[in-house]
Amino acid sequence: MSLARITDLLGKEADDLLSYQCKTFPKEQLHTPSPDFVDRVFALSNRNPQVLRNLQAMYDHGRLAGTGYLSILPVDQGIEHTAGASFAKDPLYFDPENIIKLAIEGNCNAVATTFGNLAMMSRKYAHKIPFLVKLNHNELLTYPTKYNQIMFGTVKDAWNLGAAAVGATVYFGSEQSDRQIIEVAEAFEEAHAMGMATVLWCYTRNNAFKKDGVNYETSADITGQANHIGVTIQADIIKQKMPDVNGGFTAINFSKSDPLMYSKLSTNHPIDLCRYQLANCYMGRAGLINSGGESKGASDLADSVKHAVVNKRAGGTGLILGRRAFQRPFQEGVDFLHTIQDVYLAKEISIA
Incomplete structure (x- = not known):
């Protein structure tokens, strides 16, 4: 796609978004995506050679291979939002093979989905596209609805x-967040010991974060701190809402x-917030991928x-986009990802 097409899609915001210069954190202070990102950042860390190999495998797969950027297809909505609600628009995706096929045809770096989906298709596809297994979920069969991430496997x-x-x-911010932090920190430690990379969905959830008609669950300061806790428990990649x-x-x-958080370290511009x-x-030592949304x-x-x-102009590592790709006909989803x-x-x- 040409820059003209991107500019056309951005519409009246194109000039601002494409020419804006950030004056908060200088880009020279950031660890930005590059072909040698794993060498520059993670080779200096405590991650073992198996983790480095698997991180590099993700960075080297798909259309974005060798750029330092990631395009990941996440489909855990069958649990998080119910399978019916998620796949009604295209029932093709009740079959997990089609989720993996969409990631492959979409030339993604990895496919992120549930234990069941990946286990069912493991021998056919584990060597064809990097698998990212989602360990925990919020199940929606409890009434009244509760929001609590629980482990679905080991x-x-x-x-x-x-x-x-x-x-x-x-x-983060929920009643069960303490337990979730402990569980995930232990799981990530074990995953690193076994040679797997770690990705944390750093979401904030608390009804008290909504005030005067504004939902601060997607506020830069609150989500930023969630990210900071996420990298503290050794997430290699952070997934966060825009x-x-x-x-x-x-x-x-x-x-x-601190007042400087709002006067010096950020502005209301979307690139500064990101x-x-x-x-x-x-x-940026841990890559930031922003979620696509509903x-x-x-x-x-x-x-x-x-x-x-x-995300790119802020210094981020990519988008992790699911529903906007799989809730449309297959080829349209492929074109969307591209x-x-x-x-x-x-x-x-x-x-x-």
Whole structure:
């Protein structure tokens, strides 16, 4: 896809998003994606050679191979949002083989989905695309609905089915977050010992984070701190929602903050908000991938291209996009993934 096509999809925001220069954290202080990212960052860490090999396998797979960027297809919605609600638009995906086929045809770096999906297709596909096994989920069959991530399998199970990496979610700010942090930290330690990379869905969830009609669960300051806890428990890659607001700590009046967080370290510009998230990922030593969000229909492609541009220009590592790809006909989903990847392949789009 040409830069003209990207510019067209960005619409009236194109000039601002493509030419904006960040004055908060200088890009020279960041550890930005590059072909030698694993060598520059993780080869200096405590990660063992097997982890380095599996990280490199993900970075070297698909259309973005050798760029330092990642395009991952995540499909854990069969548990997180119920299979019916997730796959009704295209029942093809009740069969897990088609999830993996979409990731392969979409030239993704990896496919992230459930134990059941990957175990069922393990021998056919584990050597054809890196597997990222989601360890925990929020099940939706409890009434009234509760929001609590619980383990669905073991790290050894993930290793046995050929996983290159494991993923998990922590609902930071929720009643059960302490237990989730402990469980995930232990699981990530075991995964690293067995040679697998680790990816953390650093989501915040608390009804008290919603005030005066604003949802601060996607606030840059709150999600940034969630990221910082995530890299503290040794996540190699952080998955986070795109920030669309700031000042959650001060609006809710909790935790600790500094006025410089809002005057010097960030602004209301989307690239600055995303860069604040990245700064909390050890200045990019752990890659930041932003999630695609729910499918809204006709606006999905333009919205996702905008998110990709914001993530890339902030110094992030890519998008992890699921529903917007699999909740449409198969070939449209493939084309959708390719369009987002084109943003990361466009050399004209630089880090702000």
